[in-house]
Every structure is written in structure tokens, then in C-alpha cells.
Amino acid sequence: MTNAVSSPKKRRLSMHQKQSLAGWAFLAPATLLIFVLSFYPMFSALLTSFKRGRPTALEWSDPLIRNYQFMLRDKVFLQSVTNTLTYLIIQVPIMLALAVIFASLLNNRNLKLRGLFRTCIFLPCATGLVAYSMIFRTLFTYDGMINNVLLRFGIISEAINWLNDPVYAKAVIIIGLIWRWTGYNMVFYLSAMQSIEYSIYEAARIDGANGLQQLTRITIPLLRPIILVTAIMSTNGTLQLFDESVNLTRGGPGNMTITMSHYIYNTMFTKNPNFGYAAAMSFVILVMVAVLAAIQMKVGDKR
Amino acid sequence: MREGALAKYTKKTLMYLFLILASLLSIFPLYWSFISAFNNTQQILGGRMIPSVYLVQNIQNLFEQQDVFTALKNSFATSILQTVVALAVSSIAGYGFEIYHDKAKDSVMSILMLAMMVPFVAVLVPLFQMFTQAGLINSWIGFILPSISTPFLIMYFRNSARSFPRDTLEAARIDGLNEFQIFVRMFVPMMRPTYAAAATITFMNAWNAYLWPKVIMQTNDSITMPMMVANLMGGYVIDYGVVMAGVTICSLPTVIIFFVLQKSFTNAVAGAVK
Numbered sequence: 001m002t003n004a005v006s007s008p009k010k011r012r013l014s015m016h017q018k019q020s021l022a023g024w025a026f027l028a029p030a031t032l033l034i035f036v037l038s039f040y041p042m043f044s045a046l047l048t049s050f051k052r053g054r055p056t057a058l059e060w061s062d063p064l065i066r067n068y069q070f071m072l073r074d075k076v077f078l079q080s081v082t083n084t085l086t087y088l089i090i091q092v093p094i095m096l097a098l099a100v101i102f103a104s105l106l107n108n109r110n111l112k113l114r115g116l117f118r119t120c121i122f123l124p125c126a127t128g129l130v131a132y133s134m135i136f137r138t139l140f141t142y143d144g145m146i147n148n149v150l151l152r153f154g155i156i157s158e159a160i161n162w163l164n165d166p167v168y169a170k171a172v173i174i175i176g177l178i179w180r181w182t183g184y185n186m187v188f189y190l191s192a193m194q195s196i197e198y199s200i201y202e203a204a205r206i207d208g209a210n211g212l213q214q215l216t217r218i219t220i221p222l223l224r225p226i227i228l229v230t231a232i233m234s235t236n237g238t239l240q241l242f243d244e245s246v247n248l249t250r251g252g253p254g255n256m257t258i259t260m261s262h263y264i265y266n267t268m269f270t271k272n273p274n275f276g277y278a279a280a281m282s283f284v285i286l287v288m289v290a291v292l293a294a295i296q297m298k299v300g301d302k303r
Numbered sequence: 304m305r306e307g308a309l310a311k312y313t314k315k316t317l318m319y320l321f322l323i324l325a326s327l328l329s330i331f332p333l334y335w336s337f338i339s340a341f342n343n344t345q346q347i348l349g350g351r352m353i354p355s356v357y358l359v360q361n362i363q364n365l366f367e368q369q370d371v372f373t374a375l376k377n378s379f380a381t382s383i384l385q386t387v388v389a390l391a392v393s394s395i396a397g398y399g400f401e402i403y404h405d406k407a408k409d410s411v412m413s414i415l416m417l418a419m420m421v422p423f424v425a426v427l428v429p430l431f432q433m434f435t436q437a438g439l440i441n442s443w444i445g446f447i448l449p450s451i452s453t454p455f456l457i458m459y460f461r462n463s464a465r466s467f468p469r470d471t472l473e474a475a476r477i478d479g480l481n482e483f484q485i486f487v488r489m490f491v492p493m494m495r496p497t498y499a500a501a502a503t504i505t506f507m508n509a510w511n512a513y514l515w516p517k518v519i520m521q522t523n524d525s526i527t528m529p530m531m532v533a534n535l536m537g538g539y540v541i542d543y544g545v546v547m548a549g550v551t552i553c554s555l556p557t558v559i560i561f562f563v564l565q566k567s568f569t570n571a572v573a574g575a576v577k
Contacts, residue, residue, distance in 0.1 A: 022482035023403025030396030031411060033452035038418040041429035048428055055432070105322060119565065120326035125572075126561035127333055128511035130529035131550045134536065135336045138347065138543055145335075145350040152350075183329065184572060191573030211314075240422045242514045247533050261424045261514065268428065268518075279428040286425040293420060 042286070049280035055273050067280035077281060079255050080263040083170065087259070088238045091174045096230060098182045103189035104211075104219050109198065118190070122183035129180070133247035136176045137163065166256035169249045173257060176244055181237075185230045192226040193219070228300035232293050239285055239292075260285055333554070339547035347543040361544040365535075368545065371552070373524060374531040377443075379556075381516075381527065382509040385447040389505050390498060392451050397460025398486055402467065412461070419454045423514070431518055441525040446516060450509065456501055459571070463497040464490070500571035503564045507557050528553045 049068070052061040061067060071077050105111065106118050124132070139146050140162040147159040162168045196219070204214050220227070242261040245251055251258030260281060267278040339347045340361055341354030365371060400412045430449060439445030467490055475485045491498070513529045520527060526534075532553045535546045561568060 019482060020403055020405065023399045023408060026399030026403070026482075026486070027396040027408065027411070030392050030452040030457055031415060033392065033448075034415050034418050034454070037430065037449050037452075038421050038426060041426035041433070042421055044429035044432075045425055048432075102322075102325065105318060117322045117326050120329045122565075122569070123330055123333060123561065125568075126507075126558045127554055128513075128529055128532075128557060130511070130513050130533050131336075131554050132332065134532055134546055134550050135332045137536065138339075138546060139332065139335070141348070144348050148348065148350045179329070179332065187569055187572050191569075236420070236422065240424050242424070243529075246513075247536075264424055264427065265514070265518075268431070275428050275432070282422075282425045282427060285422050289420060289422050 045279045045283055045286075048276055049283050051276040051279075052274075053276070055275045058276060061276065067277045070277065071280065071284070076255050076258070076263060077260075080258050080260045081284075083257055084239060084241060084260045086170060087174060087177065087241060088235060091177045092231065092234045092238060094174075095178045095182050096185060096227065096234065098178065099185035099230070100189055100215070100220065100223070100227070102182065102186045103193060104215050106186075106190060107193045107219075118186075122187060124180045124182075125184045127180065129243035130247050132176065132180055133244050136172060137248050140172050163249055164253045166253060169253065169257045173244050173248060176248060177238070177241075181234070185234070188226055188230050189223055192223055196222050224300060228296060231296050231300070235292050235296065236289050239289055333558070336547050336550045336554070339543070340551040342544055342547075344541075344543045347547065357544050358548070361542075361548040364542060365545045365548045365552075369531050369534065369549070370523065370526065371531065371549075374526050374528045375552075377520070377525060378510060378528040381443050381446045382506050384443055385450055385509040386502050386505045388447060389451040389453065389456060390501055393453060393456035394460040394491075394494075394498070394501070395486060396452070397457045397462075398464045398467075398490055400457065401461045401464035402472065412457075415454050415457060423449075427514075427518065434519060440519055441522050445519050446512075446527075447509070449515060450505075450512070456505070459501055460494075460497065463494055467493065496567065496570070499564065500567040503560055503568040504571040507560060507568075510557055 048058065050061060050064045051058040052066065053059050063069075102121055106114055106121075108114075111117075127135075138144060142159060142161055142163070146162070147156075150156045151159060160168060162172050200218055201214055204218060209217065240261050241259040242265065245257060245259040245262040246265075249257040251262055264278045264281050264285075267274050267281065335352070338352070338354045341356065341358040342351055343355070343357045343361075346355055346357075400408055404412075434440060434445050434448075437445075439448065471489055471493075472485060475489050480488065511529060512527075513533075516527045516530060520530065532546075532549045535541075535549050
């Protein structure tokens, strides 16, 4: 009797176990890869950041935090932090605000040519980062198209040296970033807006709410979670900026536009590579990403 | 009332003007680089907005200056390889996390999600050391390995596995299919749009990758398209017609994918966050 009851139960349990095991087998390769190629190197980078010497003969530095101490005196590193944070603080808010505005305009069902507008604004995402850096470098070069057109229309009286001026060169990078990524973020918002009942907007319009009020009172509060996600993603991406710094401005003039990732790369691949110092600087980026994400989550939750 | 109608009309006009301006600014750099592939340096810098007759010459010069075939071969090989392997590894993992989920697997999943917050540059030094030791420098495997298991793709496929009907799963089990056969024969065909979306974004990311290829693909034989394009502005005298020809060839595959598979691409961009 006991046997008759327990036998099917046992079999069901073992089948369930078998399935669970299959699940583990399915997720094992991907999990293993992330541990080996992401988590392990992260800790390895932390250890390396306490070392000095040639890449083939790394040894513990004395004191251990010497690389981190050196950072505070390294003018190029400090400049790269300033540059990266400048891009972050100016570009991300402008880009996200524009993306929200575009998305809310395109969410209007009465708008003609919606699909065409959306495709156009999203199109920059089809361009590679190196490719668009080259296009912008050509556009903004001293004897290039932008200067020639501005001169011809009398908007400026003499050519601007866009890429050789610390402020203008940063502006060109920021313009490039906004151009490349606004449509990308817009797509997130448009997708999230599909789950907002369209009748809310119609009701608001009947109640006399204008476009701005609809945006600030309905759209932005309802989109808050996705705005938070895009803010964290953009922050993460901007702190790792590399392609534009290398190809659009080459970090110049005189390191005035160099990003942290660009400087880390230069530290790794010069005549005297310093892997310990590169690892220490890259760890600073990791901490910055984590801290800024935590701050954004805190702020995003409260409001 | 009339004034209200007028204000409304003005507002509408302004909105359309704003959107038209934004659209023009968005497409202009790409349009301009494309037509500039037909122009010579003087025309490009002068701001010519329509194509001229120098396309063939620009392309000839480009192929003379750079090993475009090698770059194209490496870019297509690595991008296709990365797309196929990444989809296989990440989709079966996402499926595993969702279909067989229990407490232990859910916690593993949340640990993996933390990897999203690890900036790639933060693991660059150790990865380069590891790959040098393993002899993976200048190899296609070395190129794709860090990008075949991504939290983004795993989450994307886990979310889509949520819509895989349990009835289908149970019926397949009763029919005697094993768990792997169910994944291959039921899930994969059913989720074709999901795979298409994930494929577009993975291919584009691989095609446009720059930092990692620049680190690991160090010989002339292993150069990829973005690296080749970056080389075009190396000399003292820059032939902008050649640069734009290179940029256009580099952009064509992703622009074609964008237009042909726009819906898939849009779904993939927004999909993982839902």
C-alpha cells in the first residue's frame, strides 16, 4: 500500500528533478561565460590595480594604493575625468529631454507622417560610432563644410577652428552624441507609451490640458521607470566613451577632449604600457557607474 | 473662438516645422556621407549637396590604399559568427531561466543581471591578459568570446519565453520529446520574430564594435571595417572622397538591416526593458 502511493510520487519527483537539471544544463554555458569573462576579470582588475611594472613582470606596488595616489597627481587623468563628466552632465539631460519631446509628439495619433518622422529620427542608430565620428570630423574640419556654409550665409565672419578649440571640440562631441543617441532613447519611450491608455490623453484634452501639461502631468510621471532605465544606460555609456574621443577629436587639442576610456587605452598600448595603472583607472569608472546608478535609482524612486 | 483656432493652427504648424527640422538634421550626416562618396575633396569641403562623378575613382583609391577585402571578410565573419553563437548560447539560457525557474535559478539570474553594470573597459586589462595567454589574439574566437553571453540577450529571451504556452510544453513531453528537443523543435520556430530582433541588434553591435577589436585584432590581416575606416584619416593629406567611400561601405550593411528589418530592430532596442 505504502509502496503504491510512494512509487508514482517518487517518479514524479525524479521527473521534476530531471527537468530542473535540464534547466541548469541550459543556463550553464551562458552563466559560466559571464562569470569567467565579466565577474572574474572584475576582481582580477582590482588586484592588478595594486600592481606596478611591465605587463610581463607585474609586482605588488608599495604602498599598495600607489596607482590610486598617482591618479590624483596625474593631470591627464584628471582632465579625462573632467571631460567625461562634462559630456555626461551636458549631453545626457539634453538628449533625454529631446527624446521625451519627440516621443510625445510622435505618440499623437492625429499626426501625419508619424512613421516617416520616427524612421528619420531613429536612423542615426544605423550608423557605426567610428563611421559617424569620421563624418562629423569631416563636417567640422577647419576648411570643411560647416565653416564654409556658415561663412557663406554670413552667420560667422571668420572660420571657427572647431576641432582645435577646447570648448568647441567638446561641443562637437556633444552634438555628435545627441545626434547619434536621441532616436535610440525615443524608441524606448514610444514603446513604453504604447502601454499608456490613449484615452487618458483624450480625456485630458477635453478637460483643457495643453500639450505641455499633458507632457509634464501624464507622460513624464508614467514614463518615470523607463526614463530611469535610459538615464542609467546613458550614464553607463557616456562614462565609457571611446570611439568619438579617438576618432572625432583624437582627444585633442592637448588632451582637452580625451575620455577616461581613451586614456586607459593609451596607457595600455604605448611604448611603456602600464597595466596596473590602467586597471586602477578602469576601476574608478566601475565605481563611478555604480555610484551614479545608485544615486539615480534613489532620486528616481523618490519623485 | 477664431483666435483660438488660429493659435491652434500656428501651434500645429510649429510642431510640424520642428519635426521636419529634426528629421532633416537626423538624416543629413548619413545622406551627406553617402553623396560625398561620389565627390572629390574640394567638393566635399565646399559643401556640395548632390553627387558628382568621382565614385569609381574614390572606390579605386580606397581599394588601393587599404585592404578592404580583408576588412570586409573579417567583419562579416566575426559579425555573423557572433550573432549565431550569441543567439544560441543566450537564448537557451534565457529559456532555461524562465521555463525551469526556481529559487536557485532566479538568484543566479539576478547575479548575472549585475554584470550589466560592469563597464566593459573595467575588465579590459584582465581580458587582454587572459586572451594573450590563451593565444586568442588576432582570432575570430577572441573577437566574439566576450560578447556571446550578454545579460541583455539572456533577459530578452527569458522575457519572451514567458509567452511560451505551458500546454505546448506538456503536450510535447507527453509525445516523448526530451527537454532539449522541445527547445529546438517547439520554442525556436515559435519565437522566430524574437530571434530576428535579437539577431539584428547583435549583428549591428558586432559590426560596429571598435574598442575590443582594436585591442585584440592587432595585425593587418585581422583588421575590421571600423578599424579600416579609422585608418583613412591617418595621413597628412586626407582624400575625403576616399574617407566617405569607406564610411559608406562600412555603413551600408547596418543601414540596409535598419531599413529592411526596422520593426525587428525597434523591438530589440525596446524589448529587453519591458
